[in-house]
Amino acid sequence: MVISMDKIRIEHLSIRYSDGTESLRDINLSIPANQITVLFGPAGGGKSTLLRALNRLNDLADVQEVSGQILFNGINILDPKLNVVELRRKIGMVFSRPVVLPLSIYQNVSYGLELMGERRKSKLDEAVERALRRAALWDEVYDRLHDPANAISGGQQQRLCLARVLALEPEVILLDEPTSALDPVSTARIEGLMQEIKEQYTIVWVPHNVQQAARMADYAAFFLQGELVEHGVGETLFVKPRDQRTQDYVTGRFG
Ligand SMILES: Nc1ncnc2c1ncn2[C@@H]1O[C@H](COP(=O)(O)OP(=O)(O)OP(=O)(O)O)[C@@H](O)[C@H]1O
Numbered sequence: 001m002v003i004s005m006d007k008i009r010i011e012h013l014s015i016r017y018s019d020g021t022e023s024l025r026d027i028n029l030s031i032p033a034n035q036i037t038v039l040f041g042p043a044g045g046g047k048s049t050l051l052r053a054l055n056r057l058n059d060l061a062d063v064q065e066v067s068g069q070i071l072f073n074g075i076n077i078l079d080p081k082l083n084v085v086e087l088r089r090k091i092g093m094v095f096s097r098p099v100v101l102p103l104s105i106y107q108n109v110s111y112g113l114e115l116m117g118e119r120r121k122s123k124l125d126e127a128v129e130r131a132l133r134r135a136a137l138w139d140e141v142y143d144r145l146h147d148p149a150n151a152i153s154g155g156q157q158q159r160l161c162l163a164r165v166l167a168l169e170p171e172v173i174l175l176d177e178p179t180s181a182l183d184p185v186s187t188a189r190i191e192g193l194m195q196e197i198k199e200q201y202t203i204v205w206v207p208h209n210v211q212q213a214a215r216m217a218d219y220a221a222f223f224l225q226g227e228l229v230e231h232g233v234g235e236t237l238f239v240k241p242r243d244q245r246t247q248d249y250v251t252g253r254f255g
Helices: 047-054 084-090 105-115 121-134 138-144 154-166 184-200 210-216 234-239 244-250
Strands: 006-017 022-032 036-040 063-072 091-094 172-176 202-206 219-224 227-233
Touching: 006 047, 006 202, 022 047, 022 202, 022 219, 022 227, 036 047, 036 184, 036 210, 047 063, 047 172, 047 202, 084 091, 091 154, 105 121, 105 154, 121 138, 121 154, 154 172, 154 184, 184 202, 184 210, 210 234, 210 244, 219 234, 219 244, 227 234, 227 244, 234 244
Parallel strands: 036 202, 036 219, 091 172, 172 202
Antiparallel strands: 006 022, 006 063, 219 227
16 A cells, blocks of 8 residues: 555644643654544543644643644644634544534535635535535435434434535544444445545544444554554554554454
8 A cells, every 4th residue: 555645743742631641642643644544542542632632622621731743734733823723624523423503404514614704605505515415415415405404313414514524625534433423324324435535635533443443544543541552554553463452452352
């Protein structure tokens, strides 16, 4: 497999919460463009903390100390002067439970664009359709775009959340256990969809189990208690891990 250029470079990143918990210790990791990078490992390893750092959501959490840097297109995401709204447009996030706004299907997708000042109806219509098509939801909702978004199924709501992110034309998509609340059919749809669109984006995925990690990973990083134990090409890491702890985890000896 050809490894493409790095989209994000994490260098010596350490994050400590105010209660003293050191959730990440000296993390060094490159995230290649146009591929799926999976961050996996047992609960409490620091995967969500890292994902949140990538679009500065930790700003809202009880974080006491952050050191190191995260370079995105050569710019340090952690720079206090960075425009966080702009960053979150380029690096979008989908959470484990679909969080739809109490608005229509259409408005859920157009919301971000309207916030950015787009008022032209033709532009909004176009962008909404494009995002819904890309999220493989258009065929299911095109005739009820103005129905409330909470009237569609959980799996459809999760694809709607993805459409909301895609409408902003992000470069990176962060997925924090995006299928943990979904049935197997909806899960397979999201997995297939991400495989289809990954070439146009950079995807960072925290999966909800090790099987999903192995299925989705072009590239994988194994986290244990704040440490990045090992990372590498998914095929290699799951079949022939270098570290005994990774081996024990992927073979189900602890979880
Ligand atoms: N807001 C917070 N305040 C204090 N400690 C926190 C906070 N959020 C996370 N932690 C701690 O940081 C460590 C890493 O947590 P994190 O949620 O990043 O791990 P994770 O690998 O994503 O786990 P999970 O699979 O359970 O989501 C844990 O020890 C956790 O208790």
